[in-house]
Amino acid sequence: MFKIENLKKESPGKLPILERREFLKMGFVVTGVFAGGSILSLVSNAEKVFASAGEFAEKYPYKPHYSMVIRQNLCIDCERCLGACRTTNNVPDYGYRTAILEKHAPEAIGQKTEFIPVLCMQCNDPPCVRACPTRASYKDKNNGIIRMDEKKCIGCKACMVACPYNARYFNNEKHAIDKCDFCFEARLSKGEKLTACANVCPTGARTFGDLSDPASEVYRMVHQLQKRVWVIRAEAGTKPNVFYMKS
């Protein structure tokens, strides 16, 4: 007769060591640790891409592989980039495609404030694309830009939650999520070479270009060892295409 008292208890203390080991191993396999963490990755070819500071390029899957290098110490928060972005991309007052963060260090010697321009990092492994249930958010196969198919967007905001960079807002007029697309629709697709923000920046804090082109300035800024280059929230594993450094 089946009696609950007679069943073996299944608390962790009762598990045989071997069984527990097998269980843990299984966990590792699922999370992809044994395969270099790539098992669950959905953007396979982007794995080979240089995207974190400290590694070098082997192959870029996009042509052009759009990228931006932000020389943080040059930003003076004049916010001309924000203005240019608003007019170029019809960004309403309540939203933003790019922003400038402010960092205070009252104990620092000399300069005590730092401005940090942020925008969509156009990740090679974009959590927003993975989170989107309707494929409204997608990574452009030609140039790597994370774009929005507004007609497909149902406004669930899952991408907003998934984005580690807070780079998205809900646009009431479009009734869709809106985000930085490196000015692809407004400028790049019309033959312009620069984003509106990079074009208008008076100090050169924002440099825009093709990371796969050795002649491009962004290529030269990223592929060197003299000055440290970093990405924001590297630990999120998103492999951003927006890099930061100081000049």
Added chain:
Amino acid sequence: MKKYFAFLFTAVFFQASAAHLTLAAPEETEHGGDIIYTEPLKAVLFSHASHVQESGLSCDSCHDGIFAMEALSVQKNKDFTMASLYQGKYCGACHDGSMAFASNTQCARCHIGVKGFERSQKKGK
């Protein structure tokens, strides 16, 4: 947060006592306070307090040679740019890397940005 309030409290207290002091001693050094330039871009803070009180400059170090007495008059000039500063004009007369930190370094030490400008406007009210 507590620290902040404590600071705010002491600041208010200090200001109140300072007001009494100025009433008692009207001959204390006067200066132009904070000058905030908004052209050609927002915004640059010139603090008289840090230049006069901390660095010990006298009025005639700058007035009327490099800067007119009238506040913000230089920003009407077309050459009130960083390029001019690098040539030793305006702030660049001292901020050349030997007398004071060079004007092509520590950008955000003087450039307070739109955020700093808006904060200063709120403070003023």
